[in-house]
Amino acid sequence: GQQVMQIPQYQHVQEGEDFTTYCNSSTTLSNIQWYKQRPGGHPVFLIQLVKSGEVKKQKRLTFQFGEAKKNSSLHITATQTTDVGTYFCAGRNTGTASKLTFGTGTRLQVTL
Amino acid sequence: DTAVSQTPKYLVTQMGNDKSIKCEQNLGHDTMYWYKQDSKKFLKIMFSYNNKELIINETVPNRFSPKSPDKAHLNLHINSLELGDSAVYFCASSRYVDRALGEQYFGPGTRLTVT
Numbered sequence: 236g237q238q239v240m241q242i243p244q245y246q247h248v249q250e251g252e253d254f255t256t257y258c259n260s261s262t263t264l265s266n267i268q269w270y271k272q273r274p275g276g277h278p279v280f281l282i283q284l285v286k287s288g289e290v291k292k293q294k295r296l297t298f299q300f301g302e303a304k305k306n307s308s309l310h311i312t313a314t315q316t317t318d319v320g321t322y323f324c325a326g327r328n329t330g331t332a333s334k335l336t337f338g339t340g341t342r343l344q345v346t347l
Numbered sequence: 348d349t350a351v352s353q354t355p356k357y358l359v360t361q362m363g364n365d366k367s368i369k370c371e372q373n374l375g376h377d378t379m380y381w382y383k384q385d386s387k388k389f390l391k392i393m394f395s396y397n398n399k400e401l402i403i404n405e406t407v408p409n410r411f412s413p414k415s416p417d418k419a420h421l422n423l424h425i426n427s428l429e430l431g432d433s434a435v436y437f438c439a440s441s442r443y444v445d446r447a448l449g450e451q452y453f454g455p456g457t458r459l460t461v462t
Contacts, residue, residue, distance in 0.1 A: 268450060277437060277453040278390070321388055327449075334403050335451065337382075337390040 237262045239326050239338040247344040254314050256341035258307040258324035265329045267300055267307045272340075273320040281309075314345045350374050351454035353438050359460045360428055367424045368457045370438030378402075379421040380439040380451065381413060390437070396421055425459075433461045 238261040248254050258267070266285045270278040282291055284300035284307065291298045297310045307324055324338040351372045360366055372379065380403075381393040395403035396415040410426045421438060435456045441449040 270451075272388075277456050278439075278451075280450040280452070283450060323390065334392060334395070336392075340388050340390075342388070 237326070237328055237336045239324060239336050241322075241324060241338040241341050243341055244339065245342045245344070247346070248314050250316060250345055250347050251313050254311045254318070254343055256309050256322050256324075256343075258309075258326075258338050260305045260326045260336075262305070263329055264304050264326040266327050267304075268325045268327075268335065269298060269307075269309055270323045270325060270337075271320050272323065276320075278323060311343075314343070316345050316347065318343060319345050351438055351440055351452050353436075353454040353457050355457060356455065357458050357460075359462065361462055362428055362430060364428050365424070365426045366428060366459070367422055368436055368438075368459075370421045370423070370454055372419055372438075372440040372452070372454075374440055374442070374452060376440040376442045376452070377418055378441045378443070378449070379415065379418070380441075381421065381423050382437040382439060382453075384435045384437060384456070386434070394421075394423075428459075428461045430461050433459055435459070 241258050268283045269281040272278045282298050287304050288302045289300040295312045299308045321340045321342045323340045325335040353370050378397045380395045384390050393407045394413040398418050399415045412424045415421045435458050437456045438454040439451040441451045443449045
């Protein structure tokens with residue numbers, strides 16, 4: 236079945252440093268979504284990418300969808316303590332209408 | 348107003364018991380989901396309903412039975428609970444089933460502990 240892996244599994248940065256998480260799918264995706272889960276919380280939708288090579292920005296967050304639509308990345312510039320949490324990518328297969336396969340997640344810890 | 352709500356928030360029970368988790372969404376969405384998040388934080392879809400019809404049924408033991416009395420509610424009943432069922436169960440909903448749309452809104456989760 237489809238697998239979606241993320242690296243790194245965990246990253247600890249100092250506030251102000253940049254952070255990137257990478258997402259790789261074993262199959263071609265129709266679109267990819269990103270979610271953030273704060274400690275003890277629930278996943279919250281951040282963004283959806285649909286087009287090959289698409290880049291979207293949300294303030295300090297930059298999301299990219301690969302040309303082959305099999306990988307994606309999330310880059311955070313100048314991290315803040317409020318960025319702490321686990322970031323998940325979630326891919327939707329080209330052939331499956333409603334099923335999202337979540338990535339393994341990257342846990343981000345930010346210290347002062 | 349809570350968009351997706353789940354009850355209970357915490358559930359501690361013994362092996363062999365039967366328990367239910369309830370989920371309600373007030374977003375007017377057509378599609379609802381159950382996810383299981385294990386201790387390593389892996390999120391796996393279990394079931395999905397679109398307008399009360401089961402559309403996704405992953406490889407889940409048949410001790411788990413979802414029920415959707417209407418499109419705003421999706422309940423999960425678990426029979427003969429086992430230690431490995433301990434996890435956080437999230438309910439979610441989305442407006443569309445269509446592949447191009449459908450950001451998912453998650454409930455707060457139910458932490459199930461089986462002893």
